[in-house]
Amino acid sequence: MELYTMALGELATNCYILSCGAGKCILIDIGNGAARLQGKLGELGLTPCAILLTHGHYDHVAGVETIRQAYQIPVYVHEKDAVMLRSAQANLAWQLTDAPYIPVQAYETVEEGTVLTFGDRTIEVLHTPGHTPGGVCYRTGKYLFTGDTLFEGSMGRIDLGGNAQEMRQSLARLAAMEGDYEIYPGHFGSSTLAHEKQYNPYLR
Numbered sequence: 001m002e003l004y005t006m007a008l009g010e011l012a013t014n015c016y017i018l019s020c021g022a023g024k025c026i027l028i029d030i031g032n033g034a035a036r037l038q039g040k041l042g043e044l045g046l047t048p049c050a051i052l053l054t055h056g057h058y059d060h061v062a063g064v065e066t067i068r069q070a071y072q073i074p075v076y077v078h079e080k081d082a083v084m085l086r087s088a089q090a091n092l093a094w095q096l097t098d099a100p101y102i103p104v105q106a107y108e109t110v111e112e113g114t115v116l117t118f119g120d121r122t123i124e125v126l127h128t129p130g131h132t133p134g135g136v137c138y139r140t141g142k143y144l145f146t147g148d149t150l151f152e153g154s155m156g157r158i159d160l161g162g163n164a165q166e167m168r169q170s171l172a173r174l175a176a177m178e179g180d181y182e183i184y185p186g187h188f189g190s191s192t193l194a195h196e197k198q199y200n201p202y203l204r
Helices: 034-044 064-071 079-086 164-175 193-199
Strands: 003-008 013-021 024-028 047-052 075-078 108-110 115-118 121-127 136-140 143-147 182-185
Touching (some): 003 034, 013 034, 013 121, 034 064, 047 064, 047 115, 075 079, 079 108, 164 193
Parallel strands (some): 024 047, 075 108, 143 182
Antiparallel strands (some): 003 013, 013 024, 115 121, 121 136, 136 143
């Protein structure tokens, strides 16, 4: 397999391990469970080369600094959510957990249209604000990682620093995308874009 999913942390946030060839992989979102993730990487025989973040809320970034330091790899986040990597106040750690938050010490920012290449994998950044100002989706091949923008049959919350109008625009953008993609959200199960266009009330 080239894609593995782990549910990490207090809110069962989906962490994705995406193979990019030659025993390397990309990690997408890391909740509170870095030790479990490291164990899984060892089991799979994969070494991460980058961490991509769909947004900056605590439940998606809690384990990032531990993994970043362990493997000395870059972290990518949209510029509008970058402050959340540094601040437990901004990323809502104070509200979502009793565990201490380890701020991310080094990261790079992305924006709409940024294209990242790791091994044999090319990834395009789609800025999809609404859940947070810097929420993004990552598109690569047949996969679309939607973070907390689009869920199976639902959408992300807008009451944690989000914006209803921006969310509507982001969902309309996804609904207008041509072709089909396998959808991998920040929580819950996977789906397909075709299925969501037909059955998800927020894409209709």
